[in-house]
Amino acid sequence: MPALTDLPTIGPGSHPAPGPLDVDVWRHYHGTGMGGERIAALLALLSPDEHERMARLRDDRRRRNFLVGRALCRHVLSRYAPVRPQDWRFGLGSRGKPSIIAPVLSSPLWFSLSHADGVSVCAVTGAGPEIGIDIERSALGRDALEVAEQFFPDAEVGALRALSPARRGEAFMRLWALKESFVKARETSLGDGLCGTAFDLSRLDDIGVAFAESLHEREKPWQFRLFQLDKGLIVALTLHTHATGPLRLHSAICIPK
Ligand SMILES: CC(C)(COP(=O)(O)OP(=O)(O)OC[C@H]1O[C@@H](n2cnc3c(N)ncnc32)[C@H](O)[C@@H]1OP(=O)(O)O)[C@@H](O)C(=O)NCCC(=O)NCCS
Structure with a gap:
């Protein structure tokens, strides 16, 4: 990253x-x-x-x-x-x-x-106006999957399950930060942001997203970025x-x- x-x-x-x-x-x-x-x-x-x-x-x-x-x-x-x-x-x-x-x-x-x-x-x-930034500590470990199963779309839960527990917490926080930055850019509810966006982090230089139908969004004009900041902080950026x-x-x- x-x-x-x-x-x-x-x-x-x-x-x-x-x-x-x-x-x-x-x-x-x-x-x-x-x-x-x-x-x-x-x-x-x-x-x-x-x-x-x-x-x-x-x-x-x-x-x-x-x-x-x-x-x-x-x-x-x-x-x-x-x-x-x-x-x-x-x-x-x-x-x-x-x-x-x-x-x-x-x-x-x-x-x-x-x-x-x-x-x-x-x-x-x-x-x-549709810019959102979120900074999070990359700490959540054990409970990541439990929280994801409750709020995240199936594709993200599947991707998290496939990771080793050691890498899962970090991946979860990346998704969480991206979702919050999207919520802030679009000024939508946290619930819509958490379950309505499915990010694909297989290429961090080209972060993909699939939106739930209910958001009435198209993927193209949205851009997403992730950055590391010292001391284990993750910064996510969303721009339309x-x-x-x-x-x-x-x-x-x-x-x-
Ligand atoms: C917006 C939200 C993601 C903030 O996340 P957070 O991790 O608690 O806080 P952060 O430090 O990342 O961001 C806080 C800053 O975001 C901004 N902010 C607050 N609400 C915002 C919103 N709905 N959209 C975009 N930015 C917002 C403010 O500048 C705030 O800082 P400030 O209070 O010091 O001015 C979270 O509060 C949320 O999901 N809100 C949902 C909005 C909502 O439905 N509100 C219902 C009340 S009507």
């Missing part, structure tokens, strides 16, 4: 708006602790509705992920447009997906966020683009201030 860190890097400073085949994946390592000064600086970037949402979150980890995620995407988006990080305004889709509502850009930008284990990732594209040609993928670290 290719490493996210091996993708061509994104240079410092501002960038032209990404096109329909461009996906930039920004990552930020925030660990589990942050000093009071840093928290205050990030909080100052959030809008009043984000402050309210954050206050409603149940535990410290979720609050930290939310704060860092919003600060990260604000800083990242400001690399592509002359907008200050604190000036972005986001709306939420019917299932909770954030997107830019202001300012209105001449070249629109779309993004997706994910968090795991003290790392947040933010994918940005000019292709359209009508542009033809290979995706232009880049990655870099961003430290929101």
Whole structure:
């Protein structure tokens, strides 16, 4: 599986708006602790509705992920447009997906966020709203088959059964991450994403998918990618683009201030 860190890097400073085949994946390592000064600086970037949402979150980890995620995407988006990080305004889709509502850009930008284990990732594209990223720890071992039998299509369960128990957990997490990235790209329910997509991982450079009839999807305009990130993390990316040609993928670290 290719490493996210091996993708061509994104240079410092501002960038032209990404096109329909461009996906930039920004990552930020925030660990589990942050000093009071840093928290205050990030909080100052959030809008009043984000402050309210954050206050409603149940535990410290979720609050930290939310704060860092919003600060990260604000800083990242400001690399592509002359907008200050604190000036972005986001709306939420019917299932909770954030997107830019202001300012209105001449070249629109779309993004997706994910968090795991003290790392947040933010994918940005000019292709359209259907972008999804998911980061997962590749840990589930023993129960992988049980969960797959409950939620995944038969083709995936069969492929997992054929693997040795040692390889099954990793393969399960790859499928899980792809499904979640698809759920986030398409803004569908988790149930539809889990049982309505059957991924074929026999070629990781050309990930295949079969959709359930109920999703009314066609395979062609969807693109899927999997990456390894250090410390056993898996990053899955889904993009819907009508542009033809290979995706232009880049990655870099961003430290929101
Ligand atoms: C979206 C979903 C896959 C998130 O997965 P997760 O592993 O818990 O969380 P991740 O860290 O990967 O992603 C969280 C981020 O995804 C984004 N997000 C949230 N809901 C989303 C959705 N429906 N679609 C796309 N992105 C979404 C947010 O940016 C969120 O980060 P934030 O809360 O800090 O802003 C999961 O919550 C899900 O399946 N939701 C189903 C949506 C649904 O049916 N909701 C019913 C409420 S109406």
